[in-house]
Ligand SMILES: Nc1ncnc2c1ncn2[C@@H]1O[C@H](COP(=O)(O)OP(=O)(O)OP(=O)(O)O)[C@@H](O)[C@H]1O
């Protein structure tokens with residue numbers, strides 16, 4: 001059974017909007033939470049400016065438990081929690097919740113990795129000037145790591161397009177949903193091709209914007 | 221003024237303990253440049269880092285400007301740190317900030333107004349000779365320029381003390397001279413006390429007033445630079461001194477000198493008061509013998525000269541003996557033997 005393209009275009013457009021919404025909201029929330037987690041992870045490390053064994057171990061265990069779980073399983077496993085928090089498990093808004101949970105751990109790791117690569121001497125110089133831990137975090141750690149951090153977030157964004165397709169199949173809407181229900185279940189190759197092309201375009205745009213921004217901050 | 225009073229620092233390290241600073245008592249006076257030399261691992265950096273509490277002492281007291289710093293609160297410590305500038309071997313500039321931004325950062329921490337920051341940064345960049353580099357990023361600078369930024373940044377909050385961890389070790393000899401010159405200027409124009417550590421004796425000789433030698437965590441010798449250079453007591457101090465004075469005569473060189481010179485060979489050491497007078501010529505003339513200088517050097521420490529020469533005297537044994545007797549009343553003279561160190 002073929003779709004009628006005259007009436008189907010608005011659906012494609014709507015689905016594209018849903019995918020973009022899911023990705024952007026998830027990116028914003030998971031960046032906020034993930035960056036905070038990554039920073040906390042880094043500064044509570046042994047020998048670092050806010051060394052704290054308890055917080056560090058707690059975060060470490062949490063990350064190590066959540067990270068290896070495949071997203072599709074996390075999606076299902078989190079659905080009771082999603083219902084509790086968002087009121088429903090169906091729809092674009094509801095999909096943002098599990099996507100954020102999954103993505104913030106990835107962001108936390110990326111943030112931590114980028115912070116570790118900052119020369120400890122630079123942090124020490126700031127300490128020697130009498131900078132408080134908070135001033136070091138916002139005035140030194142974040143600016144010093146910003147360039148590679150943006151590349152890391154771009155990488156996450158591309159992954160989120162992938163997540164959004166999966167979330168779509170369990171009721172999140174968006175291009176993934178469309179591709180699955182029309183392209184796969186109803187064997188409509190043209191829908192499949194159109195959605196795939198749009199997804200590729202979205203990824204390209206995200207990568208382009210990310211590269212551009214990181215170049216601005218790396219000044220290279 | 222900085223006082224170390226029986227300070228110890230022990231690093232616990234997976235059951236193994238490293239006694240990095242051992243029972244050090246030392247006073248660095250207001251306005252002087254004090255140098256600490258020692259081989260790698262002697263504990264110099266650790267000692268230096270105790271001054272601004274980047275390390276806390278295991279026992280003993282570190283007193284900076286009258287404050288016993290291990291007893292003060294975090295907030296007081298941050299305030300104190302603004303009175304102690306620090307520069308590093310690897311510069312440790314903020315790569316994400318321009319030259320201007322680097323120098324401005326400590327002023328922003330001190331909550332200075334925009335105008336105050338701007339005036340001070342410009343003044344400092346002029347002082348270190350980098351006005352034209354304000355908008356550049358550290359990666360665009362040479363090592364010497366980076367260290368100038370480091371110095372300007374360390375001076376931003378007008379500290380009374382500047383501590384330097386191997387500030388010139390990453391630089392070539394010429395740039396080292398420039399930076400040392402700049403440090404001297406910092407000391408003289410702003411009357412800032414400088415405590416520096418280094419493994420290069422040249423650095424100490426060029427700018428320090430007093431110095432200490434560290435070995436295995438301990439201060440094994442201290443005194444004025446002139447004293448230690450002209451009369452080192454410990455083996456380590458002697459090694460450091462001769463690394464610079466280049467006054468050791470290798471057996472090979474001695475052998476060659478003996479082959480080419482038939483006269484008697486002496487080491488003549490001139491110290492503070494007499495190194496500018498023509499003692500050798502006067503005495504040689506008086507006894508009508510010939511001498512020639514074969515090897516050695518004359519150095520300047522703190523505006524005083526120090527000469528260490530290998531001299532051949534040619535004449536009869538009796539005449540040479542008389543010359544040596546007379547010289548001994550004025551300078552240090554020793555006959556050169558085969559195994560002299
Ligand atoms: N944070 C630390 N933890 C454990 N051991 C340390 C630490 N810092 C220094 N040490 C040890 O303390 C000793 C003295 O080190 P320090 O860095 O003070 O020497 P140094 O004289 O500055 O040497 P260099 O000239 O190589 O810089 C060394 O044995 C070193 O391994």
Ligand SMILES: [Mg+2]
Nearest residue numbers: 264265266386
């Ligand atoms: Mg060192």
